[in-house]
Amino acid sequence: MKEPWEMRRASLHDRDALAALCEAAVAPDDYVIDRLEDLILLGVVQIALDGERIVGMMHYAPAIDGSGWLRAARTHPDYQRRGVATALLGSFVGLGARSGVRALRLWSSAANVAGSASANASGFREVARFSRMKRKTVKGSDRGARISFTTELVQEILESPILRRAGGYVPYDRAFIALTPATIHLLANSGALYRVAGGVVVLSPRPEREAETSQDFGLAAGDPAKVLGGIAAARVRGVESVEVYLPFDRSVLDAAARAGFEPESWGQEAVLFERTLDVRPVSYRQRRTYAEIAAGKREGYAALGLLAGKHDHAPGGPHEDRWNR
Ligand SMILES: CC(C)(COP(=O)(O)OP(=O)(O)OC[C@H]1O[C@@H](n2cnc3c(N)ncnc32)[C@H](O)[C@@H]1OP(=O)(O)O)[C@@H](O)C(=O)NCCC(=O)NCCS
The missing domain is CATH 1.10.10 (Arc Repressor Mutant, subunit A)
Known part of the structure; x- marks a missing residue:
């Protein structure tokens, strides 16, 4: 029987306890440990408690397309298979529905049985599969040009075979977002869309305070072989390497390999899950004015x-x- 877990939002005071939880649930070198402060401050880290003890966590952040992105699901091994992740996911379903969020998304490695099974158990469905690839940049002439919004651009992107292979999703700002006319408009206004080698790439913002020399991007349109070759030759703004989630598709991954991209140590078969939400009209208690x-x-x-x-x-x-x- 699943227990009703007490939950609350984590604060910076919980940092050490959360680090211990990650260490127990994954490993002492769990990448989440170094990012805990960012996760707590940017978005919501929801935690499940057994008395005072933190037994599970999950992070929620809003994405630019109005969806909610979930990550860093960790349940202490002593508490796994007791509904902790289910309860945390359920709390975000409620939060999302009340705040007009139309979909929640997360990714799990295809090899991670528990991750995929718990997403499925909470009503998430696979919508696409990606593979993470990276390569060092070289100095080149094609720096790429920022593109502004036009209806032709929307058509070009929405009809592009590469986007279809990706189920309509692209990676952006550490999440996956659905490319719709509205999202394309938002991305263009944020200066995230670039024309590279005849195609369209979506550049993720690079956090200024991190000394990161790597640029994350996604493919929205164009011939993957040409665009990947083009972006590799675009060493701009101190970018020493580029990283991308490409559709998990043999021909695309082969083209990437020919353009000098190599698989990243993680995310080689990343399953993107989505759960759409019924947005409920907000109802307030009626108080007379x-x-x-x-x-x-x-x-x-x-x-x-x-x-x-x-x-x-x-x-x-x-x-x-x-x-x-
Ligand atoms: C993935 C993880 C967060 C799941 O947490 P959890 O609290 O144990 O999950 P729940 O108890 O809510 O599981 C709900 C359902 O998911 C499925 N499930 C969860 N773990 C499973 C496993 N190891 N094998 C098969 N199914 C599993 C089951 O259907 C389960 O329901 P059941 O126990 O009634 O059969 C936990 O295993 C974990 O911390 N793993 C290490 C970190 C990680 O991989 N995070 C996920 C990144 S996407």
Whole structure:
């Protein structure tokens, strides 16, 4: 039987306890440990508790397309298979539905049985598969040009075979987002869309405070072989390497290999899961406004007047002249 887990939002005070949880659930070198402060401050780290003890965690952050991105699911081994991840996912389903989020997404490695099974058990469905590849950049002439929004651009992207192979999703800002006309508009306005070797790439923002020399990107349109070759030759703004999630598709991955890309040590078969949410209309408890209370008083005094036998709505009560003139 699944237990009802107590949950709350984590704060920076929980950092050490969360690091210990990651160490127990994954390994002492779990990449999440170094990012805990960022996760706590940027988005919501929800934790499940057994008394004072933190037994599970999960992170939620809003993505640019209005979806919610989930990551860093960790349940202490002593507490696995007792519904902790299910409860945490459920809390984000509720939060998302109440705040107008239409979909929650996460990815899990195809080899991670527990990760994929727990997503499935909570109503998430596979929508696409990706493979993480990277390569060092070289100095080249094609720096890529920023593109602005046009209806032709929307058509080019939405009809592109590479996007179809990716199920309509691209990686952006550490999440996967669905490319729709609205999202393309937002990305263009954020300066994230570049024309490279005849195709369209989506460049993720690079956090300024991190001394990262690597640029994350995704392919939105164009011939993968040409675009990947082009971006590798675009050493701009101190970018020493480029990293991408490509559709898990033999021909695309072969083209990437020919363009000098190599598989990353993780994310070689990343399954993207999605759960769409029924957005509920927000309902608030109805409290009467002062105007309504005043109107109520009016009715009340008029009623008193009626009770007193005055059927002409003439002033009758103590404050009648104020309300019923
Ligand atoms: C993945 C993880 C967070 C799941 O947490 P959990 O609290 O044990 O999950 P739940 O108890 O809510 O599991 C819900 C359902 O998922 C499925 N499931 C979870 N773990 C499973 C496993 N090891 N094997 C098969 N199915 C599993 C089951 O259907 C389970 O329901 P059941 O126990 O009634 O059969 C946990 O295993 C973990 O911390 N793993 C290490 C870190 C990691 O891989 N994170 C995921 C990154 S996407």
